[in-house]
Each structure stands twice: as C-alpha cells, then as structure tokens.
Amino acid sequence: MAATAEQRVGFGAFRAEVSLTVEDICRDYFRENRATLKIKKEAVAVPNLAAFVNATLKLSSAVGFDAMSLRDLCSESGLSMGALYAYFSSKDELLTMIQRQGQATVKRILAERIDHIRDPLPRLRVAIRSHLYLSELLHQWFYFFFMETKNLKKQNRTIPIESELYTERIITDILTAGRDEGVFSVENIELTGAVIKAMLQDWYLKRWKYSQRKVTVDEYASFVEGFIESAIVRERAPNGGERP
Amino acid sequence: MAATAEQRVGFGAFRAEVSLTVEDICRDYFRENRATLKIKKEAVAVPNLAAFVNATLKLSSAVGFDAMSLRDLCSESGLSMGALYAYFSSKDELLTMIQRQGQATVKRILAERIDHIRDPLPRLRVAIRSHLYLSELLHQWFYFFFMETKNLKKQNRTIPIESELYTERIITDILTAGRDEGVFSVENIELTGAVIKAMLQDWYLKRWKYSQRKVTVDEYASFVEGFIESAIVRERAPNGGERP
DNA sequence: AAAAATATAGCGAGCGCTCGAAATATTTAT
DNA sequence: ATAAATATTTCGAGCGCTCGCTATATTTTT
Incomplete structure (x- = not known):
C-alpha cells in the first residue's frame, strides 16, 4: 500500500497515467497503415510488430542500427526473415517506422x-x-x-x-x-x-x-x-x- | 590589422596560442610508437597518418565509422589499401588510435x-x-x-x-x-x-x-x-x- | 481446399583484410 | 660520380565472409 501511495507523485504517477507500452505504439501504427500492410489481423500483427520493435531497440542500443544484422534481429524477436519482410519492406522502413511513431x-x-x-x-x-x-x-x-x-x-x-x-x-x-x-x-x-x-x-x-x-x-x-x-x-x- | 587585433581575445587567441593541427597529433603518435610501426621515416609517415585520420574524421562524421568503407577511406586519403594496412593493422586500431591520441x-x-x-x-x-x-x-x-x-x-x-x-x-x-x-x-x-x-x-x-x-x-x-x-x-x- | 502466415535456402553485392609485385628512396661498391 | 644492391613504401586485384533481401516450400487458420 505504501508503494502504491508513493507512485501517486512524480514519475510513478506519470507512468500510471500515460500507461504507454510498445504494443500501444505498434497498434497505432497498425491502424494507421491497415491498407498498405500485408498482415491483416490485428491480434497477430500487433504483438509481432512489438517483438520486432523491441528487438530492434535492444540490439541497436548495443551495437547500433547499422551493425545490427537482420538475422540477429529475427532470432531475438523469435520470428523469421520471411515474417520480418511481411511487416517491413526494408531495413530502412523499420528504422523510419520507429522514428516516426x-x-x-x-x-x-x-x-x-x-x-x-x-x-x-x-x-x-x-x-x-x-x-x-x-x-x-x-x-x-x-x-x-x-x-x-x-x-x-x-x-x-x-x-x-x-x-x-x-x-x-x-x-x-x-x-x-x-x-x-x-x-x-x-x-x-x-x-x-x-x-x-x-x-x-x-x-x-x-x-x-x-x-x-x-x-x-x-x-x-x-x-x-x-x-x-x-x-x-x-x-x-x-x-x-x-x-x- | 583589425582582424589580427580581434584574434587577441577569446577563441582567436586560444587558437593562436595552442596552434594544434592533426599533423601535430599524428607526430606524437608516430614518436610514441616508433618501435612497433612498420613505416620508419617520420617525414613520410606523419603526413600519411594525417591523411588517413582526416579522411576518417570526415567520412565517419558523414556516415558513421562502421558504415565508412576502407575503400572510400583510401580514395579520400589518396592512398591505397596496402598503404593503409602498413600504418594500421585493422580498422579497429585506426579507431582506437584516434580515440586515444x-x-x-x-x-x-x-x-x-x-x-x-x-x-x-x-x-x-x-x-x-x-x-x-x-x-x-x-x-x-x-x-x-x-x-x-x-x-x-x-x-x-x-x-x-x-x-x-x-x-x-x-x-x-x-x-x-x-x-x-x-x-x-x-x-x-x-x-x-x-x-x-x-x-x-x-x-x-x-x-x-x-x-x-x-x-x-x-x-x-x-x-x-x-x-x-x-x-x-x-x-x-x-x-x-x-x-x- | 483455399487463403494467410511463416520458415528456409540461396543470391549478388560489398565488406575487412591479405599478399606478391611494382615503385621509390637509400646505401654500398667501384 | 655512377652503377649496383638493398631497404622501404605503395599498390590493387582477389579471398572468404556476411550482409540485406527474395523465391519458394511448408505450416497454420478458416
């Protein structure tokens, strides 16, 4: 209860109020780009997008986006190269998506x-x-x-x-x-x-x-x-x- | 004369007093590492080292060190791949040299x-x-x-x-x-x-x-x-x- | 069975790096 | 002084490898 009370001010309160996850951001992206995306089902697409984005942020903060290979990205995401290219048409599009969203x-x-x-x-x-x-x-x-x-x-x-x-x-x-x-x-x-x-x-x-x-x-x-x-x-x- | 006077204060004065060039830094490096360097003559080595360092700073500020290819680096320096490897045993050693010096x-x-x-x-x-x-x-x-x-x-x-x-x-x-x-x-x-x-x-x-x-x-x-x-x-x- | 999604083997391009030869500078011999 | 011998420096084509990306086969869902 004390911990809950502490979270009512400062960063704790902010985090609770905005309650923003990577999946939320990916859901926005999915809904804005439904028409052009190859994958149609939201329940499938959003978690997979989030997996790719999370893996990208993790790996490229370690070695840089350029040095991150798409093979490493896929194995970190638990998905395949084919899956990756069903969501993003190029490595550059992945980068752009993360930046823009x-x-x-x-x-x-x-x-x-x-x-x-x-x-x-x-x-x-x-x-x-x-x-x-x-x-x-x-x-x-x-x-x-x-x-x-x-x-x-x-x-x-x-x-x-x-x-x-x-x-x-x-x-x-x-x-x-x-x-x-x-x-x-x-x-x-x-x-x-x-x-x-x-x-x-x-x-x-x-x-x-x-x-x-x-x-x-x-x-x-x-x-x-x-x-x-x-x-x-x-x-x-x-x-x-x-x-x- | 007015321009000269202005240089007596602030950044102008600083620049004049320290009078530091890339060649100066490369000369330090050459003298500290005479024993292990393949190229023996200072008059040859220092300008070439400076050419490689200048080209590295220029290209990697544009595209990043990783993305900079050694072929581009050599053509920017006006020297060859062979010459580069006479001065640095690897791309990483070039990076380390610039950092340390x-x-x-x-x-x-x-x-x-x-x-x-x-x-x-x-x-x-x-x-x-x-x-x-x-x-x-x-x-x-x-x-x-x-x-x-x-x-x-x-x-x-x-x-x-x-x-x-x-x-x-x-x-x-x-x-x-x-x-x-x-x-x-x-x-x-x-x-x-x-x-x-x-x-x-x-x-x-x-x-x-x-x-x-x-x-x-x-x-x-x-x-x-x-x-x-x-x-x-x-x-x-x-x-x-x-x-x- | 058809459609949607995923997995994988493989392509050409470009990478860091190597190496034997060519070019140049310096020393030695005459 | 000149030529020969040696040492130093430069060159660039080519090697093995990994990259982004794709064609195609397989699995899953409806």
Whole structure:
C-alpha cells in the first residue's frame, strides 16, 4: 500500500497515467497503415510488430542500427526473415517506422500534459518534468532517435531536426510568455532554451552515469528545475522550488 | 590589422596560442610508437597518418565509422589499401588510435590552461572556455569521441568513460573549492557538474543548430558562463560576468 | 481446399583484410 | 660520380565472409 501511495507523485504517477507500452505504439501504427500492410489481423500483427520493435531497440542500443544484422534481429524477436519482410519492406522502413511513431507519440503526450496550464512557471515545470519522464519511460526510443538520425534517408532527415526544434520551441515560448508577464528574467531566450534542452537530453544520453550514481529521474528533475529557476526566476518565493 | 587585433581575445587567441593541427597529433603518435610501426621515416609517415585520420574524421562524421568503407577511406586519403594496412593493422586500431591520441591531447591542453589559476571563479571560467574552445578547434574529434564510443572493443570502452568523468571532475573540484571558500553556493555539486558538462557538450553535438543561428563560440561561452554563475555565484559584483 | 502466415535456402553485392609485385628512396661498391 | 644492391613504401586485384533481401516450400487458420 505504501508503494502504491508513493507512485501517486512524480514519475510513478506519470507512468500510471500515460500507461504507454510498445504494443500501444505498434497498434497505432497498425491502424494507421491497415491498407498498405500485408498482415491483416490485428491480434497477430500487433504483438509481432512489438517483438520486432523491441528487438530492434535492444540490439541497436548495443551495437547500433547499422551493425545490427537482420538475422540477429529475427532470432531475438523469435520470428523469421520471411515474417520480418511481411511487416517491413526494408531495413530502412523499420528504422523510419520507429522514428516516426516514436516522435509522434512523444509530441502528442507532451502537448496533452502542458496544454491546460496557463501560468508560465508551472507550465515550464510541467514541460521539463514531462520531457524527463517521457525519456525515462521511453528511454530506448529517445536514445535511438539521437543515435540513429544519421542513418535516415534524406527524405526523413528533417523529422528529428523538426522534433528537436519543436521541443525547444515549447520551452522558448514559455520563456517569452514568462518574460512578458514579468515573472522570468531572461536575457537571451534562444540560448536559454538551447541549454535547457541540453540538460533534458543529458538524462537519456548519460543514463549509465546517473544510474551508476543512483540518481532517480525525480531527483534529476527537481535539481534541473531548481537550477533553471535560480537563473531565470525574477523573485523566488521561500519555497519556490517545491510543490505541496 | 583589425582582424589580427580581434584574434587577441577569446577563441582567436586560444587558437593562436595552442596552434594544434592533426599533423601535430599524428607526430606524437608516430614518436610514441616508433618501435612497433612498420613505416620508419617520420617525414613520410606523419603526413600519411594525417591523411588517413582526416579522411576518417570526415567520412565517419558523414556516415558513421562502421558504415565508412576502407575503400572510400583510401580514395579520400589518396592512398591505397596496402598503404593503409602498413600504418594500421585493422580498422579497429585506426579507431582506437584516434580515440586515444585525441583524448590525451585534450586532457593535456585542458590541464595546461587551468593549472596556474588558483581562485575558483576565474578557474571555472577558464575551464569552461577552454573546453568550449577545444571542442571548436577539434570539433570533428569531439563528435567522433561521442558517436563512436559504442564501436570500441571492451578493452577500450573505459577510455571515453574515464575521459567524461575526468572533465566532470575538473568542474566539480572547482565547485567544491569555491564552496569551501564561500564564493559559490552549490547545493548538489555532483549534479551541478553533470549539467555544466551537458551544456559544454551541446556545443559540439548541435553544431548544425548554432551555426545555422550564427551563434559564435565566444557568444555561447559568455552565455553559459553567465547562466552558470547566476545559479551558483553567491554575490555577483556589478560586472561579475564580464572581463576587461 | 483455399487463403494467410511463416520458415528456409540461396543470391549478388560489398565488406575487412591479405599478399606478391611494382615503385621509390637509400646505401654500398667501384 | 655512377652503377649496383638493398631497404622501404605503395599498390590493387582477389579471398572468404556476411550482409540485406527474395523465391519458394511448408505450416497454420478458416
């Protein structure tokens, strides 16, 4: 019961509320692409898609997408080469699917989380926490986005760039609103947004470091919040960095 | 004359003072490994090593080290497969050489730059600027360090990890000294060091973004300095963020 | 029995790497 | 000084292997 209660705040609450699995993301993909997919039955397709995606994320985080062979991928998935090519017409399509579905999911959830919050300070806090929590929940996806961008074909190169700028834009829009309302003191909004983004990214790029030091995502989130606020918040209330 | 004068401060001055070329780094490598290298004459070996290293950095920043074929590497270098294997016994040895020599060079220059500065605030400033300037000067090397770590064999995996922690340690040691002397107000030194490192890293990981926005390394350095100091410096002098 | 899904053997291409010969530079002999 | 002998460096075609991918046979579902 104590454990359940603890999960009602911070990352635990976030995880419970969004309840997002790889299968969910694959189901979206299946339903959006029913027409063109060779495999017709959802009950068969979705678990198999999830198996391929999970195996891809696992193997390519170990050796990189390029170095991952499709034979290894199939044996990790428990399926065959033939099955793989019934779902994806090429290795590149597999890569593109993971990129597109992942980015779209992240974008959707981020928007859902902050849309209803108006005041700049709480909005900034939720944006920061949501990004960190999402990257914790979908750690392998985030790592994949960053590391495998260079393997994308030209037509898809813009997706991760847009995604990077989209997230940064969320931050800078909040900073602008906060400055206009007089609650933030920000000299250079563009660069402030960039370094906030860098801090958020470090959480999934250096996971080995933080998990070795036993830093939790909630600790990191609180720290980053405090660090940013001490640099940009005009007047701090006595408990400015805390929430009830 | 005006251009020369401008180079006396910031990155221009740094570049002039350290005057570091790829050939210099290759010369170090040649002299340290004279005994085991097949090619004996320095005047022959050093330019050819530099040609291979330059070509490797260029091609692998475009497609990744793994995807770079040795045939492409040779034609980019203007030398043959046979020549390549007279200098490196395997593709992996080429990778290891670039990692080791690069990291050692960075470590050496960083130490040279800060060793003589005692007071925490100026020491922190020089550490931050030196790291940013070095990553600007050796941009391809830094990018290579980060992106190609996963391709290293297990025996060399510890090198980039040590290097990451070494740089972070330089920062956290300064923070600790500054706190002890009462000039810094830092609650969590470990995490503060980690996010400072993240900001330094962003400069070479997102070069496309900053060059597109026409942000210079000196502008970025000044901003990061100011951002960090507004979060950790106890009392700021009226011109606390500026230098004469 | 027909349709849908999966399994497997095999293809051409491109990979890292090797090796004997060719080219070049240096030393020795006359 | 010149030629011969030797040492050093460079070359590139070819080897074995694994890759992404496919054609076809087999199994499972309806």
